[in-house]
Amino acid sequence: MRQVIIIAGKELRDGMRNRWVLATTALLAALALTLAFLGAAPTGTVKVSGLAVTIVSLSSLTIFLVPLIALLLSYDAIVGEVDRGTMALLLAYPVARWQVMLGKFAGHLGILAFATVAGYGAAGLALQWAGNEDSGAWAAFALMVASSVLLGGVFIAIGYLVSTLVRDRGTAGGIAIGVWLFFVLLYDMALLGVLVADQGRTVTADVLNLLLLLNPADAYRLLNLTATPNVSGFAGVAGLGASTGLGPGALLGALAAWMVVPLGAAAALFARRQV
């Protein structure tokens, strides 16, 4: 455990040094504040609180941005250190390979968690201060921030898996971008295409549920858009939450599985990799 904490601490400090923490926090805060104020402007008369609107727009932003940041943080983690030669030295120390991976994961997740909580939290506090407070929406907001961190963890784990599989940093970067495109853009388009073409003959509600759980980005979206009535009402998916039959528990479970399984696979592969 001690070794894990030491390595996590080093990753955190690296993140501070090379401005990753600063850059991602500033980016998320700027976008969140923009969405909070511009996004809430047209809702003056509709009976939806500013915070609930912000949750809908912020979670859409998160689906694009957080996986991208997570993959950029993680794709280089293993292959880059092996390439530069720092991994050989690290592994000559009394530290197990799974400890290296877990330590790096904790450090990278810490960077992402800080950026998300600080960036989105700034937007939430600004809305509160501007007088758009709605105590009911705060729970949904907290869930959104927490699940955003979880989504980041999922893609950090996938990034490690990519980083462990390939021999070359460039390849890892390319595959990471491919992973992002697939889960964030292509999967939903393909799913929509299939739904339209199929007209509900083979793709039943159960199959659709399964397909949604097979993409962590969709699980995240569903979790946040259906979490509370006033949010789902505004998101236009009020009926969906009830009809999918996927409760928050199942969705959170899917996200957690998406984080644990790739991380476990990456650790198992890394244990056998030659350095």
Added chain:
Amino acid sequence: MTSETVIMRGVTRRYGRQDAVRDLDLTLRAGECVGLVGHNGAGKTTLIKMMLGLVRPSAGSVQVLGEDPAAGAAARARRDLGYLPENVALHPSMTGAETLAFYARLKRQPVAGNAALLERVGIAGAARRRVGTYSKGMRQRLGLAQALLGRPRALLLDEPTSGLDPALRLSFYEIIHDLRRDGAMVLLSSHALAELEGQVDRVVVMNQGRKVADGSIADLRGLAAIQPRIRLRLPRAPRAVANGPDAWAGWTSVSEGVLELSCEESEVASVLRGLPICAQDIEIVRPSLDDLYAAFQKGAA
């Protein structure tokens, strides 16, 4: 505590069809300073990586400090191990002091001793600067400092002196001698045998993954059987010498008036005694370490 620090038996490591290391037996003992010599690609780095457990042997067994280094239980043994990789890579964004502190914590060593260690390798003045700004020599010093953390019982140094200036090389060997006096095993790899003269007790020569020689430098001289040569200059016309009677039989003419003879070490004195008074500039040319190394490389190829 066993005196055998590293035991390798019948170790082979294949990369695809290529054998990086082939059927190698090697025992390294405590208090020994061993030079591992071979040209680039001879398998030195692969051998060291197998001792560290970074690479698993395709066949054979490796034991370092009583443990299989590739097994999970070797973590404890690695606390007593120091490693300096070839072209040491360190994290450029950390300062020298931070780098050493990070590695000391991983080895569960008190960070308090680090300042003295940085002083010892001569970079105390640059401790607060980022490693990215260091010169190659300074990085190598910092690399050595991390290898020395926690007074290791076995030090594996992969081409430690390449790229070091002579002054630093001397202080480097001083540090190694100190460690050896304390009973540590030191393994130094190098691509030049001459560089190790006077620094090591034993030399292991590798060629194409095989061990082609193992012994002290004097042993190697005996094994290689390169004869000493006696060289002299004669003031008289060289033609007369070349055509002369059997007094100069066996001598070859190297250049104008210069003659050379190869003989056994035991014959040197009698040959010298038989030389005429007119012989000048008498030299005994013994094989240099580079000649020795070349002989082993040729013999094994």
